[in-house]
Amino acid sequence: MLDNFSDAAIKIVQLAFQETRKLNHEVIGTEHLLLGLLSDETCKPAIVLKSLGITRTKAKQEVLRIMTAGTKEVNDLEYTFTPRAKAVFKLADKNREHNIDDLVEPEDIMMALLTVPRCTAQKVLHALDIEVATLLTRISNYGSQYTESNLASVTLDQLEGLHERIRSGELPASSDECPEPDPAAGRDPMIGYIIDRKYEVVSAIGCGGMGVVYKVRHLILGRYFAIKVIHPYLAADVRNRRRFQREAQAASRLTHQNLATVFDWDIMEDGRPYLVMYYIEGVKLSELIKVRATVEVLTWLSIFLQMCDALTHAHENGVLHRDLKPGNVILSTSDDTKHFVKIVDFGIAKILSQSPTDAKELTKTGEVFGSPYYMSPEQCMGQTLDVRSDIYQLGVVMYECFTGLCPFYGGSLYDTMTMHVKNRPPSFKETDHFNNSAPDLEAIVMRCLSKLPEQRYQSMRSLRRALILTLGTSHPPSHVNQLT
Numbered sequence: 001m002l003d004n005f006s007d008a009a010i011k012i013v014q015l016a017f018q019e020t021r022k023l024n025h026e027v028i029g030t031e032h033l034l035l036g037l038l039s040d041e042t043c044k045p046a047i048v049l050k051s052l053g054i055t056r057t058k059a060k061q062e063v064l065r066i067m068t069a070g071t072k073e074v075n076d077l078e079y080t081f082t083p084r085a086k087a088v089f090k091l092a093d094k095n096r097e098h099n100i101d102d103l104v105e106p107e108d109i110m111m112a113l114l115t116v117p118r119c120t121a122q123k124v125l126h127a128l129d130i131e132v133a134t135l136l137t138r139i140s141n142y143g144s145q146y147t148e149s150n151l152a153s154v155t156l157d158q159l160e161g162l163h164e165r166i167r168s169g170e171l172p173a174s175s176d177e178c179p180e181p182d183p184a185a186g187r188d189p190m191i192g193y194i195i196d197r198k199y200e201v202v203s204a205i206g207c208g209g210m211g212v213v214y215k216v217r218h219l220i221l222g223r224y225f226a227i228k229v230i231h232p233y234l235a236a237d238v239r240n241r242r243r244f245q246r247e248a249q250a251a252s253r254l255t256h257q258n259l260a261t262v263f264d265w266d267i268m269e270d271g272r273p274y275l276v277m278y279y280i281e282g283v284k285l286s287e288l289i290k291v292r293a294t295v296e297v298l299t300w301l302s303i304f305l306q307m308c309d310a311l312t313h314a315h316e317n318g319v320l321h322r323d324l325k326p327g328n329v330i331l332s333t334s335d336d337t338k339h340f341v342k343i344v345d346f347g348i349a350k351i352l353s354q355s356p357t358d359a360k361e362l363t364k365t366g367e368v369f370g371s372p373y374y375m376s377p378e379q380c381m382g383q384t385l386d387v388r389s390d391i392y393q394l395g396v397v398m399y400e401c402f403t404g405l406c407p408f409y410g411g412s413l414y415d416t417m418t419m420h421v422k423n424r425p426p427s428f429k430e431t432d433h434f435n436n437s438a439p440d441l442e443a444i445v446m447r448c449l450s451k452l453p454e455q456r457y458q459s460m461r462s463l464r465r466a467l468i469l470t471l472g473t474s475h476p477p478s479h480v481n482q483l484t
Contacts, residue, residue, distance in 0.1 A: 001081075001086070001089055002089070004093055004096055004102070004103055004104055005103060005104045006103035006104060006105050007447060007455065008040075008043060008105055008106050009092075009103070009104045009105055009106055009108070009109060011040060011106075012033065012036045012037055012040060012043065012106050012109055013028075013033075013036065013079070014036075015035070015036035015037075015039040015040060016028050016032040016033045016035065016036030017032075017036075017079060018036075018039075019032045019035040019036055019039065019060075020032045023063070023064070023067070025067070026080070027080045027081065027082050027085075028079065028080065028081045028082065028085055029067075029081070029082040029084065029085050029119075029120055030082070030084050030085050030088055030113055030116065030119035030120050030121035030122075031063045031066070031067060031120040031121050031123075031124055032063075032085075033085060033088060033109060033113060033121060034059060034063075034113060034121040034124060034125070035056060035059055035060055035063065037049075037106060037109065037110055037113075038054070038055065038056035038059055039056055040106065042439060042440040042443070043106040043107070044105075044106060044107045044110075044139065044469070045106055045107055045109075045110035045139060046106075048135070048138045048139055049130075049135075051138075052130060052135070052138070054125070054128055054130060058128060059124055059128065062124045062127045062128060063120075063124055065127070066120065066123055066124065066127070067120065084116055084118075084119045084120070087112075087116045087119075088109065088112040088113055088116050088119070089104075089109075089112070091112040091115060091116060092104045092108040092109050092111070092112040095108050095111065095112070096108055102458075107139055110139055111136065111139055114132050114135060114136050114139070115136075158296055158298040158299040158302055159299065159302045159337050159338070159340070160337050161296075161299070162288075162295070162299050162331070163331075163333075163337045163340055166282060166283050166331055166333055167333050171283050171287060171288065171291065172283070172287060188204055188212075190204070190212070190214060190229070191203065191204070194219070195216065195227060195229075195268060195274065196266060196268070197219075198218060198219050198220060199216040199217070199218060199219070199225065199227055199276070200216060200217045200219055201214045201215075201216050201227075202214070202215045202216060202217055202224070203215045205226065206327075206345070211228050211229050211230040211231050211234075211244070212228070212229055212231070213226055213227070213228045213345075214226070214227050214228075214229065215279060216279075223279075224279040225276055225277065225278060225279050226260075226276075226277045226278070226279045226280070227274050227275070227276050227277070228274060228275050228277070229268070229272055229273075229274045230244045230272050230273055230274070232270075232272065235270075235271060235272040235273075241273055244273050244275075245265075245273060248262065248265040248273070248275045251275065251277075251319075252265075253317045253318070253319060254313060254314055254317060254319060256309070256310050256313040256314075257336065257339035258306045258307070258309055258310035258313075258339055258341050258342060258343060259310045259313065259314070259342065259343050259344075260277050260278065260280060260330075260342050260343065260344040260345075261277060261278050262275050262276070262277050263276060263277070263278070264276040277344075280330050280332050280334075280342050280344065281332065281333045281334075282330045282331045282332040282333045282334075282340070282342070283330070283331045284326060284327055284329065284330055284331075285303070285326035285327075285329035285330070285331065285397070285401070286325075286326035286327050288326075288331065288401075289326055289400055289401055289404060292401060292402075292404055295401075297437065297438065297441070300398075300401050300402070301441075301467055301470065303329075303331075303341050303401075304394070304398055304401075304467055305464060305467055305468070306339065306340075306341035307329065307341060307343060307394060307397075308394075308460045308461075308463055308464035308467065309464070310341070310342075310343045311324075311343070311390055311394070311460045312459075312460040312461055312464070315387045315390070315459070315460060320385060320386070320387065320389065320390055321343065321390050321393070322379070322385065322389065322390070322393075323345060323371055323374070323393075324343070324374060324390060324393035324394055324396075324397055325371050325373070325374045325393070325396075325397065326397055326400060326401075328343060328344050328345045329341065329342070329343055329344075329397070330342045330344060372413045372416045372417050372420075373396070373406040373408065373409065373416060374393045374396045374397065374406070375393070375417060375420055376388075376389040376392035376393060376420070376453075377392070377420050377421045377451050378453065380417040380418075380420050380421050381421060386453070387458075387459060387460065388453035388454075388456050388457075388458065389453070390460070391448050391456050391457055391459075391460065391463060392448060392449060392450075392453075392456060394448060394460075394463070395445050395446075395447075395448025395449045395456075396449065398444075398445045398448065399425065399428075399445050399449065402428060402432075402435065402437050402441070402442075402445070403428055403431040403432040403435060404431075404432060405431050405432070407425040407426060407431070407449060408420050408423060408425070421451070425446060425449045427442070428442050438470065440470050441470055444463070444466050444467065444470070447466075448463065
């Protein structure tokens, strides 16, 4: 009966179960479902009811007046529902098709409670002077004020404040040097080299498993670009060259304002392929995390929403990122504040429409790619990935933004990957004792970090929707942390 219920809806049923036991009632009825909804103060129905002056205490008093408490102690009650409660679930299940996740949510239960004829929950609401028609309208319209057209007005001030700090130099710009140079390698011979007779290599700005990203100056245009070149020791392998070509194909599909644009790729004289991107000046998200105590919650939300927009575009164009981490997110110094979050480096991107034969050639069975601190459980185990793996990785990034640490940090890479597969993520308070983030935001992050993909949000659009709803359901503190 509850197969299509979301985690949030299952929680409502569990709370209704608890209310049933407290009242010593034998069967879960619609009145208990109403109390369950009111017990979860972060769900949409509870917030709307509270705005109308209806609290769990008031509702429970009316339930006791109408139904009275049970006369015997119930110690081992199972999930047994009244016929009208079953009708509520059936109706909620029928109406779930409009949800992005295709799962029953708490508001679906509330709408069904208001629709099933002559149920006890409606009697309780009537006794509290609540018009069913009015409540139906409030529930159905709740959150609609946070639409695409005016979402910017909610968070733009926060973004502009952060953008100004970056442009003024208050936050240090990301270094134009490789973060982990090899001391034994000496000076990179590519520095000063001219690629294709027009790109002069200025510096190395990033190093990865597949290659090195260089800042280059176009000799004719005088503009700076970024060029990614495959490592020499990998270029000899045909499979590696094809994988690099796949990256160019994947990235060239994507033309979104929150993604680094790849507009060309070619082969150097020595046979190494390279791809050309617009150079983005700014601050890496990893640098912002270091000063996270000065960042307001709405600012983090704005950043995450822009990331969701970018990844929605990638997923809908058949591309997974597979290596989301703060170092691959740049807060640009460009004038476009509304789109200044840029996701870069699709170096291990996967093209979802790729044929099984091509995938088998390019990726050995059990081969693992990614940054271990941010890898999904299925990625750690070398399993087939889909968009929900990127959702897990974004959950790790959000966790780190709010707490300053990744949820899993083992003594070795193997230990870390094992923790992703087996361990429960610590709560925000366990990781950061001064963390005052809103509970609904933590719940969103934890759902992203579910071990099983089917328990996470099923799309970036769904995750984005959940983040938008927090703008209307809570008033988080001004800062993520109150450090002493």
